[in-house]
Amino acid sequence: MRSLQDLRIFIETARQGSLSGAARQMDLSPAAASAAIKRLEAEIGVPLFIRSTRHLRMTHQGETFLGHCQQALQLLEDGCQAVQTGQTVIQDVLQLSMPSDVGRNLLLDWLDEFLDKHPRIDLRIQLSDRLANVYRQPVDIALRYGEPPDSSLIAVPLLPDNRRVLCASPEYVQAFGVPLNPYELEQHNCLCFMLGEDVHGRWHFWQSGQEISVKVRGNRVADDGEAVKRWALAGKGIAYKSRLDVIEELRDGRLVPLCEDWETERTPFNLICADRRQFSPAVQALREFLFSRLDQYLHEA
Structure with a gap:
């Protein structure tokens, strides 16, 4: 020109x-x-x-x-x-999918902080516990628990050592007692999560290098992780939730951990995308921000 x-x-x-x-x-x-x-x-x-x-x-x-x-x-x-x-200004539109429970109750506030730091990033969010199809849906990256079902996807750990926590409200424990080991879960009302048509109704635990698998049952099943937590807080049964989802409730005593001498399932929290070329400056900045914020959050007193 x-x-x-x-x-x-x-x-x-x-x-x-x-x-x-x-x-x-x-x-x-x-x-x-x-x-x-x-x-x-x-x-x-x-x-x-x-x-x-x-x-x-x-x-x-x-x-x-x-x-x-x-x-x-x-x-x-x-x-x-x-x-x-001496600073790079990041400008982009980020289309992000994330789980309902941790998304609503934790990540939304953090993302406000992130946008304050990067005011030229526009954010479009999908809140759902279903893994977004990053090939077909308008999603750049997904935040998800566990390893992606498609091995061709790229998973970058944000919280690699996250595990599930067996927990219930004090009211439930007072009314129905404490399971002394995972086998006794068969005698309790267990609150199950459903992904698609698959109900997460077999819970795994480890002790002294030995794995046990317990088939649990209950009168409540949901495809929304936040619904499962609300039921647990209301004293409706025992939940097997990601520690990241319930850490605040465990800290303030609204939920209590159960069978603490047993090792629980790993459920790493990952940033997932279809191609490493999607790691734009905005995605890299988000990854670094979330990694730091998660570490800070888990080590708060």
Whole structure:
């Protein structure tokens, strides 16, 4: 392009809807503004505006060109700011899928902090316990517990040592007693999580290197992790939840851990995407932020 100023005049003309308005805003003569538009049209070979003596209307080509001009000038401004301050300005749209329980009760507030640090990132969130199809759905990355079912997906650990916690409310324990070992879960009302058509109704534990698998039953099953936690808090049964989901309730005594001398299932918390090329600066910044925030959160007194 002959001049960045011509691009700025074009953008301002589109914003004002008139050459005279753009000229006044930029302290130019109408003739100078008109000449800038003519230079741009000659260079790219298409009309940007349809003019009459009283009206100015942008062409379809002009509307297309406008979006690219705005992005180009924004990138230039970001580059100037990065050079001047020594910091990189991250601008992107992140489409993120995350689980319902930890998403609503923990991550949403943290993501507000993240956006405060990166105000030019736009966030689009899907809250669901179903693993989003990162190949077909409009999702860049997913935050999920456990290893991805598709081995071709890329899983980056955010909390690799996260485990499940067997827990119930004090009211449930007072009413129905404490299971002394996982085998006694068969005598209790167990609150189960369902993913798709599969009910997580077989719970695994380890002690002295030996694994046991207990088939549990209960009168409540949900495909929403937050619903399972609410039932546990209401004293409706025993839950086998991710520690990350229930750490606040364990800390304040609304839930109590059970069978603590048994090792529980690993459920690592991962950032998942389809291709490493999706690790844009925005995704990398989010990964670093969440990794640090999770570590801080789990070690709070």
